[in-house]
Amino acid sequence: MRHTLPIAPQFYVTAPQPCPYLDGRMERKLFTALQGDYAGKLNDSLSKQGFRRSQNVLYRPSCSDCSACLSARIRVADFKPSRSQRRTLNRNRSLRREATSPWATEDQYALFRSYLEARHASGGMADMDIFEFAAMIEETPVRSRVVEYTQPADPATGSDQRLAAVCLTDVMDDGLSLVYSFYDPNMTERSLGTYVILDHIEIAREAGLPYVYMGYWVPGSSKMGYKARFDPVEIYHEGEWKELSDPATFEADPHPLSTDPIAEQVARINLPDSRPTD
Known part of the structure; x- marks a missing residue:
């Protein structure tokens, strides 16, 4: 199915498939291609609209009878780490961060495989080979970085240097978007998933960027509950960004009128000016 606005791009809808977040639900996505000189502007604009x-x-979830998935971002200027998050920062003080061009390596893929096997063995990425992994990292038409976190070698214990965590990150005009992150599942005491987000908040603060985009928060999903702990979090709900003051007020139960028809959704999308800038 295709839906077209008066100017490019064209929007499509995927066939329904099982939801990865909520049991018994079916997901459907509204999506469009990202390419050419217009890609950066389009990514910036649509990311601010929940894509x-x-x-x-x-892409943006567009399920026929459910609207639980809500795009979430952290307001950097007002963020103050909790006591638990401060402990996470202290536990990972020894890690070394390096941001590079989006280029896949064998070390990254080995860590990615270990992460999937421990955390998402039955997920949609479980069968991803090294070529598909390289495509995920390298096929980006926008400004992206691979942020690696490495534990240095310790002569006192005889331990070698090891790659601890990796995050594919887009740099947008108003923030950083964490496209995908993974980490060493054997370092559970380090809370590396939380640490990667905390460190990106600091990177955004240093760069003067107001937001860190975390992907979707899904009420009722244990996999996504942690995103509500980065106060203040804003969610994209009913066409605008709102502060998530009380996660308990959002229901995961579907409602037959919770999703508008696709044509109406597309008509409300605001597109950036496609004319080239000087």
């Missing part, structure tokens, strides 16, 4: 990037595609 996410995957390689050269921008």
Whole structure:
């Protein structure tokens, strides 16, 4: 199915498939291609309207009878780490961060496989080979970085240097978007998933960027509950960003009128000016 606005791009809808977040639900996505000189502007604009990037595609959940998935971002200027988050920062003080161009390596893929096998063995990425992994990292038409976190070698214990965590990150005009992150599942005491987000808040603060985009928060999903702990979090709900003051007020139960028809959704999308800038 295709839906077209008066100017490019064209929007499509995926066939329904099982939801990865809520048991018994079916998911459907609204998506468009991301390419050419217009890609950066389109990524910036649609990310502010609840879309996410995957390689050269921008997508947003558009399920027929559920609207639980809500795009979430952290307001950097007002963020103050909790006591638990401060402990996470202290536990990972020894890690070394390096931001590079989006280029896949064998070490990254080995860590990615270990992460999937421990955390998402039955997920949609479980069968991803090294070529598909390289495409996920390298096929980006926008400004992206691979942020690696490495534990240095310790002569006192005889331990070697090891790659602890990796995050594919897009740099947008108003923030950083965490496209995909993974980490060493054997370092559970380090809370590396939380640490990667905390460190990106600091990177954004240093760069003067107001937001860190975390993907979707899904009420009722244990996998996504942690995103509500980065106060203040804003969610994209009913066409605008709102502070998530009380997660308990959002219901995961579907409602037959919770999702508007696709044509109405597309008509409300605001597109950036496609004319080239000087």
